[in-house]
Amino acid sequence: MEILILLIALSLLIALGFLAAFIWATRDGQYDDDQTPAIRMLHDNHPQNAKTE
Amino acid sequence: MACGSSFAPMDQVEFAALSDTTLVTESGNSCFHCGEPCEHEAVHADDHDFCCQGCLTVYQIITQNGLDDFYALSDTPGFSLSKSEKLDYSWLDDPETRERLIAFRQGNTLRVVFELPQIHCASCVWLLEKLYRLHAGITQSRVNFNRRELSVVFQEDQISFRELVELLDHIGYRPAIRLADLDKEHAPAVNRRLIYQLGVAGFAFGNIMLFSFPEYLGLDSLQDSVFSRYFGYLNLALALPVFLFSASDYFRSALAGIRVREINMDVPISLGILALFFRSSFDVLTASGAGYFDSLAGLVFFLLIGKWFQQKSFDRLSFERDYTSYFPVSATLEDGQTRSLNQLVPGDRILVRHQELIPADGVLLEGDARIDYSFVSGESAPVAVEPGEKIYAGGRQTGARLLIQLSHTVRQSYLTQLWNEQAFQSDEKGRASRIARVMGTWFTWIIVGIALATLIYWLSVDASRAMHAFTSVLIIACPCALAMAIPFLMGNGVRILGNNGAYVRGPQVIESLAGTDLLVLDKTGTITYxxxxxxxxxxxxxxxxxxxxxxxxxxxxxxxxxxxxxxxxxxxxxxxxxxxxxxxxxxxxxxxxxxxxxxxxxxxxxxxxxxxxxxxxxxxxxxxxxxxxxxxxxxREQLEDVLHSLPQTMETHLVSGDQPVDQGYLGKLFGGKDHLHFRQQPSDKLAFVRDRQNEGHSVLMIGDGLNDAGALRQSNVGMVITESLNNFTPASDLILSSLSFDRLPAIHRLARSLVRHVYIAYGVALAYNVVGLSIAVQGNLSPVVAAILMPISSLSVIIYAWVASHWTSRRLGFSFHDHDQSAS
Incomplete structure (x- = not known):
């Protein structure tokens, strides 16, 4: 059962990794603007040409 | 009509259109660029119709730079440029003015944030983020759609600030640069602290629950104490950042409250968190129990979610504007030069053209002055001023060009004096929920009383359990569920109202709105179109x-x-x-x-x-x-309906800067001619509101212009009506799109029923508290019971809040889905 101690330590490490990723994402400004990225992702390199049909 | 073009004046455009070998099209077509109908100056090129030469020029700029996709992403994404005048941006060459507008500078690399009210569709985002293809000096441009902002990074040695502004103006996005921009600090607008706190609390909550599993399942009898001690220490380590970082704002707020001799809701919360942390640490360190760390992390996590939920704000709307946001940044001097308003001094002679604003008080030297003061004084008719007479800041000239000699600086002008009124000095109005404050005070005293009674009882009966029972009471009584009621109900309220064209400054405004019993309406622009x-x-x-x-x-x-x-x-x-x-x-x-x-x-x-x-x-x-x-x-068409469907107890008054008109009609609507008040100066309006408040009324003021600014500020809830959300609105608590004017009675009713639901939610939360307390006073509260009871009570309140606000909004005919775009 002592192996559990190691496993739990490892699982905690992974969780800390996710926390670090979250903090990095926040610091990077990913939570600052939640609307524009949704519009931006619709822009292909060449959305030719919806209008000419 | 005020949107932008940097093209030739009207008559020349027409000339150009006719001499330019392009064909004048049949009327009935709409412009390929802006969608306006093509009328007498329409031009035809590239198989498309354009309403004016300006739109064609922008089309050519866009297509010549290979940006045709602008037109593929949405229909007629551009802006009509035909109806506006050329702006002179030479004042941007003044280094001091320029530096104030720049957000960041490193050598020749500059970053500027522009407010572009015209941003409205996917094409706008696309085009504005492709600015680097229009000029090599622009390195990067990013749009924030919510805030209608564009952040541009550019090389100053390749494109000057002024050229950049002119380029934006030229393609139809005229930056809104106001006097206020010169004064403000360039602080990062987004507060990320709450997001960090929430992340840390959530992380700790999940992991502590994991390590508490043996405790939940009663497994500790199977294992020796090695595991439970190991888990206990881990939990303590995980709870430490929650206690020190995530929960810190509650301690701070509680302390701030106590310092001004006021017990707010954060006091019992802080007491609960302190009791949880120290009791649990004691249990773990002395190996006498598993501790309540899971409850601690869960409590803070839920509380922070509530805080985050009610933080929904309308970034693109400003509720804090004063006259500086209304005034432009520059004025034209007699010799044609432009100068920033801050640098104008008495004695300067300035030119004011058609539709331009008078920036400071002065004397008219020459010109046929017909000044439209409707926005500052509420008077709807333009005022004629003869040369030699005084002319006041804030009016808008209609007609010929004027020459004015200034007698005051911008800041000392008559209009701007209003902002020295006392109502503008205090900043306390509606900042905190009154219900929560009253509740917090009562609650704290009752809980402290019960806790002390328990302590004294157990000291006399069984001293070993006294501290245990005492802390248990504080833990279980921690008003987490109570604290959830307002954020979730009012947060939902803010969203519902926002989806229906009423934008409130913060959740506490809804509470103030529910308490108002006297309605004061401005006339021009408020009850009229x-x-x-x-x-x-x-x-x-x-x-x-x-x-x-x-x-x-x-x-x-x-x-x-x-x-x-x-x-x-x-x-x-x-x-x-x-x-x-x-x-x-x-x-x-x-x-x-x-x-x-x-x-x-x-x-x-x-x-x-x-x-x-x-x-x-x-x-x-x-x-x-x-x-x-x-x-x-x-x-307004719905005026009669609105006034008739307000509650009977609500008094209504009309306060207008205008001459008396339509007294019979309005008198009937407002319940008597003595409820009509005409020829009211801005300061009279403020005084009127204050007098009614001194009589014990809670006043809802609805206005639209700078002349209402004082009254809006003084009233318990200041509401502004606007035809377009891009327009300037004076500082207020609630901005109402004029399309939603007919919802006014429903908005008031929604506020009142939300407040009623807050009390019901308090009842639910208190019922859980009674159950918990009855266990706690006996001194045998186990960590598992606490870990179950606290989330359940919070969840009950959240679910109740969700159901109640949905049900209420449906009953009152509000839509729960976003119709924001139609209003803007």
Missing amino acids: ADQSEIHWAGTPLNQATREAVAAICQQSIHPLSQGLVRHLGRAPRAVQVHGFEERPGQGLWATVNGHEYAIGRLRPEAVLGDDQGTRVDIRVDGEYLGVFRFEPRY
């Missing part, structure tokens, strides 16, 4: 030919009154030919149709019918005076 008027003809009846001739002449002019007349009379048939058209600014239009000479405008013959009040257009044909078109404000 700001941009529409009813036109009445007074004089000799006009025959069809004359009507068509007048319409045909007015079609040649972009003056708002001409446009209004065209709408009123209908467009003239194409067969009507206009010859010798002449527009004299500030006077009117002269032209010949079918051999008759027409004069349309402010002609002031002796035979005018009595007064000279109001906006009017006289008609003269072949020297004979026919009569006058009067422009009268039109009352």
Whole structure:
């Protein structure tokens, strides 16, 4: 059962990794603007040409 | 009409359009660039129609740079450039002004954030983020759609700040640079602290629950104490950042409250968190128990979610604007140079053109001044000023160019004095929920009382359990569920109202709104349409030919009154030919149709019918005076319905800067002529609101202009009505889109029922507390019971809040889904 101690330590490490990723994402400004990225992702390199049909 | 073009003045555009080998198209087509109907100056190129040369130029810039996709992403994404004047940006060359507008500078690399109210669709985002293809000096541009902002990084040695602004203006996005921009600090607008706190608390909550599993399942009997001690220490380590970082704002707020001798809801919360942390640490370190760390982390996590939920804000709206956001940044000096408003000194002579704002008090030197003070004084009729007379800041000139000698600086002008009133000095209004404060005070005393009684009881019976029972009471009584009620109910309220065209500054506004019992309305622009008027003809009846001739002449002019007349009379048939058209600014239009000479405008013959009040257009044909078109404000269609469906107990008053009008009609609506107050100066309006408050009323003030700013500030809830969310609105608590004016009674009713639901949610939370307390006072609260009871009570409140707010909004006919776009 002592192996559990190691496993739990490892699982905690992974969780800390996710926390670090979250903090990095926040610091990077990913939570600052939640609307524009949704519009931006619709822009292909060449959305030719919806209008000419 | 105020949007931008940096192109030639109107008459030249027309010339260019005709000489440019492009074809004049049939009317009925809409512009490929901006979607406006193509009328008399339409041009045709590349198989597309354009309403004016300006739109064509922008189209050419865009397509020549390979940015055709702009037109593929949405229909007619551009902006009409035909109806605006060229702006002079030379004041941007002044280094001091420029540096104040720059957000960040490193050598030649500059970053600037522009407010572009025109941003409205996917194409805008796309085009504005491709600016680097229009000029090599632009390195990067990013749009924040919510805030209608564009952040541009550029190289100063390749494109100057002024050139950048001119480029944006040129493609139809005129940056809104206001006097306020020169004063503000460039602080990062987004507060990320709460997001960090939430992340840390969530992380700790999940992991602590994991390590508490043996405790939940009663497994500790199976294992020796090695594991439980190991888990205990881990939990302590995980809970430490929650206690020190995530929960810190609650301690701070509680302390701040106590310092001003006020016990708010954060006091019992802080007590609970402190009890949880120290009791649990003691249990773990002395190996006497598993501790309540899971409850601690869960509590803080839930509380922070509530805080985050009610933080929904309307970034693109500003609730804090004063006159500096209304004034432009620069003025034109007599010699044609432009200068930033901050640098104007008494004695300067400035030019004010048609539709420009008077920036500071002064004396009129020359020009035919007809100043529209409606926004500052509420008076709807333009005021005529003779040379040598005083002229006040904030008015808008309609007509000819004026030369003014300033007598005051911008900051010392008459209008800006209003902001020295006391109402603007205090910043406390509506900041904290009154219900929560009252509740917090009572709750804290009761809990502390019960805890002390428990302590004393157990000290006399079984001293070993005394501390245990005491801390248990504080833990279980921690008003987490209680603290959830307001954020979730009011947070939902903010969203529902936002989806229905009413944007509140914060959740506490809903609570204040529910308490209001006296409604004060401004007249011009509030109960009348700001941009529409009813036109009445007074004089000799006009025959069809004359009507068509007048319409045909007015079609040649972009003056708002001409446009209004065209709408009123209908467009003239194409067969009507206009010859010798002449527009004299500030006077009117002269032209010949079918051999008759027409004069349309402010002609002031002796035979005018009595007064000279109001906006009017006289008609003269072949020297004979026919009569006058009067422009009268039109009352909002829903006005009667709105006033009738307000609660019976609600008093209504009309407070207007205008001359008395329609007293019979309005008196009936407002419950008596003594409820109508005319000729009220901005400071009178403020005093009126204050007097009513001193009588014990809670006042809801609805206005629209700077003249209402004082009253809006003084009132318990200040509401602003606006035709377009991009317009300037004075500081207020609630911004109401004019499309939603008819929802006013429903908005008031929603606020009242939300407050009622807050009390019911308090009842639910207190019921859980009674159950928990009855266990805790006996001194045998186990960590598992706490870990179950606290989330369940919080969840009950959240679910209740969700159901109640949905049900209420449906009952009152509010939509729960986002219709925001239609209002903007």
